[in-house]
Amino acid sequence: MTNPTVTGAHAALPVGERTPRAVVALNPRVGHDRRRQRFGWAFVAPFAVVFAVFLIAPLGYAFWLSLQTKTLAAGTHFSGLGNYKQAFSDPLFLQGVWLVARFALILIPLQMLVSLIAALVLDNLTTRLSRFARLAIFVPYAVPVVIGALMWGFLYSPRFGPLKSLFGLFGADAPFLLSPQNVFGGLINVVTWQWAGYYMIIIYAALRGIDPSIYEAARIDGAKGWQIATRIKVPMISSALILILVFALIGTLQFFTEPQVLRPVAAGSINASYTPNIYAFTLAFSYSQFNYASAISFALGAVVFFGSYAFLFLTRKKNGLS
Amino acid sequence: MKRSLAVGTAAVGLLALTLGACSSGGGGGTSSSAAGAAGSCTNKIVKPGAKQVTVWAWFPAFEQVVDLFNKSHNDVQICWSNAGQGNDEYTKFSTAVEAGTGAPDVVMLETEVLSSFTIRKALVDLSKYGAADVKKNYSDGVWKDVSSGDAVYAIPVDGGPMGMLYRKDLFDKAGITTPPTTWDEFAVDAQKMRDSGSKALFTDFPTNGRAYLQALFAQKGSAPYTYTASNATDVSIKLNDQGSKDVMKYWQGLVNKGLVGTDDAFTTDYNTKLVDGSYAVYLAAAWGPGYLSGLSGTDPTAVWKAAPIPQWSASSPVQINWGGSTFAVTSQAKDKTAAATVAKEVFGTEAAWKIGIEKGALFPLWKPILESSYFTDLAYPFFGGQKINQDVFLKAAQGYKGFTWSPFQNFAYDKLTEEANAAVVQKTKSTDDAIDNLQKTVVDYAKSQGFTVK
Numbered sequence: 131m132t133n134p135t136v137t138g139a140h141a142a143l144p145v146g147e148r149t150p151r152a153v154v155a156l157n158p159r160v161g162h163d164r165r166r167q168r169f170g171w172a173f174v175a176p177f178a179v180v181f182a183v184f185l186i187a188p189l190g191y192a193f194w195l196s197l198q199t200k201t202l203a204a205g206t207h208f209s210g211l212g213n214y215k216q217a218f219s220d221p222l223f224l225q226g227v228w229l230v231a232r233f234a235l236i237l238i239p240l241q242m243l244v245s246l247i248a249a250l251v252l253d254n255l256t257t258r259l260s261r262f263a264r265l266a267i268f269v270p271y272a273v274p275v276v277i278g279a280l281m282w283g284f285l286y287s288p289r290f291g292p293l294k295s296l297f298g299l300f301g302a303d304a305p306f307l308l309s310p311q312n313v314f315g316g317l318i319n320v321v322t323w324q325w326a327g328y329y330m331i332i333i334y335a336a337l338r339g340i341d342p343s344i345y346e347a348a349r350i351d352g353a354k355g356w357q358i359a360t361r362i363k364v365p366m367i368s369s370a371l372i373l374i375l376v377f378a379l380i381g382t383l384q385f386f387t388e389p390q391v392l393r394p395v396a397a398g399s400i401n402a403s404y405t406p407n408i409y410a411f412t413l414a415f416s417y418s419q420f421n422y423a424s425a426i427s428f429a430l431g432a433v434v435f436f437g438s439y440a441f442l443f444l445t446r447k448k449n450g451l452s
Numbered sequence: 453m454k455r456s457l458a459v460g461t462a463a464v465g466l467l468a469l470t471l472g473a474c475s476s477g478g479g480g481g482t483s484s485s486a487a488g489a490a491g492s493c494t495n496k497i498v499k500p501g502a503k504q505v506t507v508w509a510w511f512p513a514f515e516q517v518v519d520l521f522n523k524s525h526n527d528v529q530i531c532w533s534n535a536g537q538g539n540d541e542y543t544k545f546s547t548a549v550e551a552g553t554g555a556p557d558v559v560m561l562e563t564e565v566l567s568s569f570t571i572r573k574a575l576v577d578l579s580k581y582g583a584a585d586v587k588k589n590y591s592d593g594v595w596k597d598v599s600s601g602d603a604v605y606a607i608p609v610d611g612g613p614m615g616m617l618y619r620k621d622l623f624d625k626a627g628i629t630t631p632p633t634t635w636d637e638f639a640v641d642a643q644k645m646r647d648s649g650s651k652a653l654f655t656d657f658p659t660n661g662r663a664y665l666q667a668l669f670a671q672k673g674s675a676p677y678t679y680t681a682s683n684a685t686d687v688s689i690k691l692n693d694q695g696s697k698d699v700m701k702y703w704q705g706l707v708n709k710g711l712v713g714t715d716d717a718f719t720t721d722y723n724t725k726l727v728d729g730s731y732a733v734y735l736a737a738a739w740g741p742g743y744l745s746g747l748s749g750t751d752p753t754a755v756w757k758a759a760p761i762p763q764w765s766a767s768s769p770v771q772i773n774w775g776g777s778t779f780a781v782t783s784q785a786k787d788k789t790a791a792a793t794v795a796k797e798v799f800g801t802e803a804a805w806k807i808g809i810e811k812g813a814l815f816p817l818w819k820p821i822l823e824s825s826y827f828t829d830l831a832y833p834f835f836g837g838q839k840i841n842q843d844v845f846l847k848a849a850q851g852y853k854g855f856t857w858s859p860f861q862n863f864a865y866d867k868l869t870e871e872a873n874a875a876v877v878q879k880t881k882s883t884d885d886a887i888d889n890l891q892k893t894v895v896d897y898a899k900s901q902g903f904t905v906k
Binding site: 202284287288289290310394397398412415 | 547684718719860869
């Protein structure tokens with residue numbers, strides 16, 4: 131991983147004679163590089179300690195827990211992969227996975243579309259309005275997820291929210307956006323509001339990195355604005371798009387905060403096993419089944435891993451990761 | 453070069469150590485304060501040299517009770533913090549039990565979750581710590597709730613005998629002259645209120661009522677569980693008895709006729725509706741009035757009165773209880789005797805109870821104050837001076853015979869909520885099917901948890 135640096139005096143030598151020194155410089159057992167390596171490790175060490183203690187160790191412990199079974203009546207015994215067998219045949223877990231999969235299928239394209247259109251439009255504008263608009267679209271991301279969900283809970287409330295007065299203007303009955311039929315859409319709305327700004331900023335940054343002379347060339351060739359957007363900009367930022375899609379996929383499959391916060395006001399639409407993470411939370415903290423909850427968490431982790439891996443594999447030509 | 457490397461590594465190492473020590477010190481500090489050392493008590497410690505007992509409780513106005521205790525005891529001091537209400541506190545306690553550290557010495561638990569914790573050996577049997585000394589201060593039904601055979605796992609504090617709180621002004625407007633005494637009359641009055649053109653719903657039937665629903669079932673004879681801590685692996689479950697089915701069918705009838713609402717309880721919407729006239733009746737426990745008077749948005753023309761809860765049979769009334777809490781000593785307590793003293797004595801004086809009743813609107817189970825003329829004759833301004841204890845709640849408390857809960861009550865309640873919701877709100881199944889399904893789900897769960905289900 132160390133790039134041989136051919137500095138100063140060496141650069142003055144003819145290429146043929148440079149190589150031996152470069153080979154020497156590659157060998158880490160020599161001089162500066164070794165000391166630099168040691169310093170590097172010393173600086174990484176605090177992070178490594180924190181990483182090990184707060185991520186690796188708990189993951190290992192949770193995995194160890196998931197290999198055991200503890201029943202309320204009978205105590206703990208080692209059960210190997212029994213919990214995982216149970217998890218993958220548990221209808222509540224599978225229903226939850228199916229729900230977050232459907233959620234991802236609908237939410238992610240919607241989010242992408244919203245943030246992509248916003249970024250493209252903002253990329254074209256250079257007025258002060260565009261700066262303000264960028265900030266305004268990004269602000270929901272700065273709101274903590276729990277606060278945002280609580281806020282939306284009140285906005286959706288038939289008593290405290292604005293829907294009643296809004297629909298009243300047209301003489302219609304306001305729909306309850308957290309009823310069992312509407313809760314899916316209600317949650318999609320909350321998540322899109324929260325995250326579209328984040329994705330928009332990433333896409334916008336990627337767009338800013340495109341050389342504008344390409345647009346000039348396209349315009350000379352007769353391309354209209356719409357064609358520049360779809361035929362040039364979008365393909366050029368495809369690696370950023372794929373990156374965002376992977377983030378969104380991982381985040382959506384682990385959907386937890388918004389439904390958990392909205393559970394008390396959702397009048398039964400969101401139950402204790404609505405998403406796999408809520409199911410794991412309920413198992414662990416309401417039913418004291420920590421082992422099975424760990425197994426559910428790892429099972430979900432496996433689903434997320436395979437999902438993202440499959441997605442990256444399918445888009446391997448475009449994702450710029452090879 | 454070698455020296456600068458040594459200095460560099462030493463500096464980095466020192467930094468890492470300090471940061472590590474900071475984080476572990478901080479973490480250790482919070483856990484040890486929860487466990488009892490010089491930590492973060494919400495109240496002030498009056499006698500710093502004395503033994504400190506950590507208490508988790510969410511009673512309103514509890515800080516004054518704690519101060520009273522601390523001033524009057526030289527050898528023990530309470531270090532109290534509010535770790536959340538109900539389920540919020542139970543999840544924290546459950547995690548601490550699982551982790552083996554972090555639990556308080558004394559914890560406030562509702563009776564319905566006691567067996568969920570005794571089965572995990574989280575609570576201390578207080579019969580060895582002088583529980584028998586205070587037994588005479590509590591009624592038999594109440595003492596049965598906190599005991600399991602000869603073992604006593606908690607000291608009762610307050611109870612939730614049930615009554616009916618109603619809006620007399622709305623009743624008058626609808627032409628209902630006397631509050632209903634039986635459930636049949638209740639249904640008739642509900643129809644009368646609707647026919648009178650009132651916009652109010654007669655009452656609410658919250659499918660997430662949990663212990664509330666269980667109390668309504670108990671009134672018609674439901675006694676679903678047999679379980680003792682001494683025989684911890686055996687449990688008998690009979691949730692689909694005829695009584696529960698009858699109660700569900702009754703309420704579904706009222707919901708289908710549009711006389712009764714189905715809003716979930718304990719939400720902001722529900723709280724507002726309770727006090728602004730959307731409901732004419734609130735079937736409440738004795739802590740209900742305190743709950744009501746603490747809500748904002750009250751209809752200023754409201755006239756609230758209390759009456760006994762309607763009965764299925766006027767000749768053989770059954771009194772029921774909703775909620776009510778106890779103090780239990782946890783097995784993580786370092787000084788169990790001191791902790792037991794706190795549990796027995798914190799709500800064991802008249803002065804403490806005066807605070808609890810007047811400022812916290814609690815319903816005492818401690819007989820010396822429960823049976824005193826102070827309590828019997830107490831006039832509640834919220835009810836226009838009505839002596840609600842005399843009229844309603846004392847009789848309800850006296851008639852309470854106790855109830856047995858399961859060691860997986862949280863699970864049973866979650867499933868009850870789902871089934872009740874499906875039957876009454878979503879109308880995707882009949883109430884009978886819902887109750888039968890509940891029985892099956894809970895029995896399967898008990899079996900999967902290693903219980904022998906009888």
